[in-house]
Amino acid sequence: MTVAGRHIAIIAPPTAGHLNPLVALGTSLVAAGHRVTLVHMADVAAMLPRGDVAFAPLDHPADRQGLLAEHYRKLAQPSGPVGLPRMIRSTAAMTELLLAALPATLTRLGVDAVVADSVEPAGALVARHLGLPFVTAITGLPLLREPMIPPPFLGWAYRADALGRNRNNGGYAVSDLLMRPVTRIVTTYAQLWGLDPDPQQQWSDRLQIAQCPAGLDFPRTALPPSFRYGAPWRLDEPVDDIPESDGRPLIYCSLGSLQGARRSLFAAMTAACAAVGARAVVAHGGGLSDGDAASLPGDPLIRAFWSQTRILPHCSAAILHGGFNTVLDALAAGVPIVTVPLAFEQPATAARLKRIGAARIVAAADAARGGLEPALRHVLTDPGYRRAAGLLAAEMAMAGGAADAAACVETALRDDAIVTPAGLDLAEDRAACAA
Structure with a gap:
């Protein structure tokens, strides 16, 4: 299938910080002639901003009313010796639900490509299981692991020396330990489907497209060829009634x-x-x-x-x-x-x-x-x-936002898509995406 007229599913965590930019990206894909459907629990439908992205609930009996509210209560207290493990277990349960339900749901919908948020491993794993082309959408900080980059959930400064490397290694080891409930679920399904459970396989070799601008991230030396920095993906917002100035900033x-x-x-x-x-x-x-x-x-x-x-x-x-x-x-x-x-x-x-x-x-x-x-x-x-x-x-401003990101997604989903070296000049990179 060529890229024209694809039915693209968006798979993401059920939080506004992920859904809102992905709906903006999906709306730009719809404007380019594609059908885009965000797939998740039925309760997520009420959270979606206005846009041209459709919604489809999961085909699974475990998707029940109130499940999202329970998950949110755990996300609202995500720290401490009780809150953090509880939040991770809830996240693992969400991933397990998606892994159980998505294959049948995407097949019923006739989906032929996936935009998978990097934070939710179910999107990429199910796409691989169904043999669907997929791209990785990075709505937050890039999570790609490098020895000199601290783990993405720690407020450590960047240090390009042996002390920084050793500290980061220790941080990743602790992070891996804490995330074992999620890893265990992903590994179980990967093995069930005969797939490599290596976490690196969740990253698309077609395209990894980020909202994050290069200037905000720490210096990186090992970005894959398919990685692109970018700019915020936003829908046009209504003009607010801006209060008249009373002299105070x-x-x-x-x-x-x-x-x-x-x-x-x-x-x-x-x-x-x-x-x-x-x-x-x-x-x-x-x-x-x-x-x-x-x-x-x-x-x-x-x-x-x-x-x-x-x-x-x-x-x-x-x-x-x-x-x-x-x-x-x-x-x-x-x-x-x-x-x-x-x-x-x-x-x-x-x-x-x-x-x-x-x-x-x-x-x-x-x-x-x-x-x-x-x-x-x-x-x-x-x-x-x-x-x-x-x-x-x-x-x-130069990176172009959702429309330019959608052009990159279109290019990456072509049957003959090939990756190009990372680090292109912005103008060259945008032209390559739109070509």
Whole structure:
């Protein structure tokens, strides 16, 4: 089959940070003449943003109402000796459900290609099992393992020496140990289907396409030929009613879609904004009650959701938990960041922001003790932070976003697709994708 008119399935974790950019990518693929269906639990349908991507539920009796809400409760407390193992077990159960259900579901739908999120191994493994061409979509930090790159869930600085290599090796060993529930499930199904369970096989040799710009990542020396850095994949957002200026700079404050119930941390954010003469613009994702929102100090502007890409260009800085999509949107607007990493890949994202000079890092415990105010003053008064963010904004503007990523996916899904060396000039790389 040629690339024209494919039916492409998107397989991803059931969280907004993965679904939203992939729906944007899928919408661009639909505009190019393909049929795109996101496949997951029935409860996921309500989470999808408006776009041209269809949705299909899993064909499996274990997919029941309320399963997604149970999973989210575990993701909302992802740290500590109890929370972390519980979250990993829940993630493993999600992968097991997908592995059990996807072969029949994709066959029934007549899917002939897959876009597999790098964080959910079921997508690539099922594509290999069914003999479907697939590409790897990297919606967060690139997870490709290199000796000098710290594990992606640790806030370690980059060190290109023996100490850094040894430290990273130890970190990967611990990470592998913690992730054994997921690895065990994937290995079981790979062996059942007669496939190599090596984790490297989950990465497409056709295309590995990332939202992450090269300038944000740590320096890499072993990227595969099929890897491409990129820029945020976004749907056009409605124009928000931007509040009229009262002379105070606006500071965007967000904890993403999973951590928005942390009223005390939002209070520390809005108090810090008031202390520096700024006004907080709070997006709590529905996590705060009306009473909690009304009690935040500092006269903040508060909504469950703002049109993030519309409001950020009006802001002088952002205070964020380090969620990857919000970080990319802030950088795309040239906005410097104070980051308070909480979980997942957020400490690693914060370490990269610090390295390029676009952010200051404040630990959550320090934020509760007044640590946000001096950090915010620094990013507002030192022009180096905005300059660093501006460099990333320029890089991402050249990379083209979802439409250019979709062109790369189209090229990669051709029957005669071949990979080209990584590290091409951006203009050459984009032309190659569109050819």
